[in-house]
Amino acid sequence: MLDPIEIDGESVGDMRRERTLYLSLFDLSGHPAVSLPAGQDGNGVPIGVQLVGRRHGDADLLAAAPCYERAAPWAGKTPAVA
Numbered sequence: 001m002l003d004p005i006e007i008d009g010e011s012v013g014d015m016r017r018e019r020t021l022y023l024s025l026f027d028l029s030g031h032p033a034v035s036l037p038a039g040q041d042g043n044g045v046p047i048g049v050q051l052v053g054r055r056h057g058d059a060d061l062l063a064a065a066p067c068y069e070r071a072a073p074w075a076g077k078t079p080a081v082a
Helices: 015-029 058-071
Strands: 033-040 047-051
Touching: 033 058, 047 058
Parallel strands: none
Antiparallel strands: 033 047
């Protein structure tokens, strides 16, 4: 059994089950995928982007990911803590 997830002292349920929906498709198809930070929304909440490569294109995806991170205007910034 997995440990419960809490954010700021409040239970947020089983987020692992929710995100599995988006990850298992690529696991099954052989397409590599990587999740990267993509800045913050208007309320300062961190958001992300998922890049998906061609089948068995792991090397290309791993080369593209740091290029995306370097080009991002928010690189090196951390979200504000409320």
